[in-house]
Amino acid sequence: MIRVLVVDDSAFMRKLISDFLPAESQIEVIGTARNGEEALQKINALQPDVVTLDIEMPVMNGTDTLQKILDTYQLPVIMVSSQTQQGKEVTIDCLEMGAFDFITKPSGSISLDLYKIKEQLVERVIAAGLSTEQKTEAAPITPPPPRRAAKIELVKPISAAAKHIVCLGTSTGGPRALQKVIPKLPKDLKAPVLIVQHMPEGFTASLADRLNHLSDIQVKEAKDGEMASEGCVYIAPGGKNMSVVKTGAGLQISLDSKVTPSRHKPSVDYLFRSVSRLSDYAKVAVIMTGMGSDGTEGIKEILAAGNVKTIAESEESCVVFGMPKSAIKAGLIHEIKHVEDIAAAITSSVKKERV
The missing domain is CATH 3.40.50.2300 (Response regulator)
Structure with a gap:
């Protein structure tokens, strides 16, 4: 009780x-x-x-x-x-x-x-x-190693010239966790960062403003139709799904109000699915603290497309281990990191292929 x-x-x-x-x-x-x-x-x-x-x-x-x-x-x-x-x-x-x-x-x-x-x-x-x-x-249990490790290797080596994109999903406990991750990202990160934080309409703008004040990297609430730039973090507005598509000018952010299978709006799966379709981009997909399993299906599609590094927050630092646990149990995660180490893992994943 x-x-x-x-x-x-x-x-x-x-x-x-x-x-x-x-x-x-x-x-x-x-x-x-x-x-x-x-x-x-x-x-x-x-x-x-x-x-x-x-x-x-x-x-x-x-x-x-x-x-x-x-x-x-x-x-x-x-x-x-x-x-x-x-x-x-x-x-x-x-x-x-x-x-x-x-x-x-x-x-x-x-x-x-x-x-x-x-x-x-x-x-x-x-x-x-x-x-x-x-x-x-009970003491925290170390998450089991991925059960399908052989299936989640990079499909092929990423070219040193490959462009990168980082996508991140989180829910309960996310605002505090993001405060430990985003300010540690370098302002010259050679990738745009797209974030879905489960929140109602109106609150994500305040979250973006707060993180922008704390960070060297630029942080903003995403707008429909804007181009996603390297060295900038885009947070999906509450009540809107965010996706990204490749155009002649680069990567364009799209916002809509479609109902998703996960029932979340914004939906992590929805963002990750759109990222999976960027065939000539190397991807870094991150799942952090939150209830439920939003993001697991999207990570499956990103992995199927290849050229991706997947990272999950560890049980030790999660407020709620639901979303990371779901992806880990499905055998979809390359690295499990404490929240304090996630920014370094993101930066390393982008830098090592962009030298």
Whole structure:
């Protein structure tokens, strides 16, 4: 049973969340709190497994409360965010600080239609609870070596003149993980970097701005129709799928709203499939922390096309090992790296063929 503390300054919101979470048999709401100070008292007394935390509260706001929870209790915290620009920026702050994940209130601080995000919140609470159990009940297990190693060798040697492209997919825990990867990439990286981070519309722009501020390499939210340049990182906008096609002028980014088999928008598989069709490009495909298996099918297609290095984040550094684990178990990964070493692995994979 996953024991949850619900923290929100609105009595109505506390009641809604407390009512629909226990509809899932794995979840028990053990208490509620009106503000950060009360939340810390309740955590100490009730010892929950997971906390849902409103960002905008009196007495002690969500950001300050989150920091104290992480410093003292190391609990997974799911932020409950507003759709305002300030709310989006604070949400990115919280994710970079170490919040497990977030959901957005559909229509403001008091959302009568909160039922619209019920499934998302339940999914995140269960994932947060399971992540805690896995870390406390067992030591991390070293992922098994690829079972089909012979089938994932490069189809043929890559020419020293070959152009490169890097594609990266991530979800839960991604914003913090990206903060450990993107700022380490050199600004003269001889490849464009295309990223899918599972996020709703509006939040990816704030994420891109933050990473751009922290990095030497340029980082931006991708725009439909723009050309992908070497030494630039493009993040797919929330709510849009991103693909890349070769034109006479180079690589062009395309955005659309198509429904994908993975149900994610943006979808990692969708991006990776488009990259697989770039026959005269060497590819570096990276899967990082996240729930589910988005990216596994796309990596299969990239490998089938050849001329690719595949990298997965290790279980040790993942917030949620779902996406990397899926690709590793399928025998699709050449290198398994701690998040702190992924940037070096990307840079090395590009440089060694572009000398």
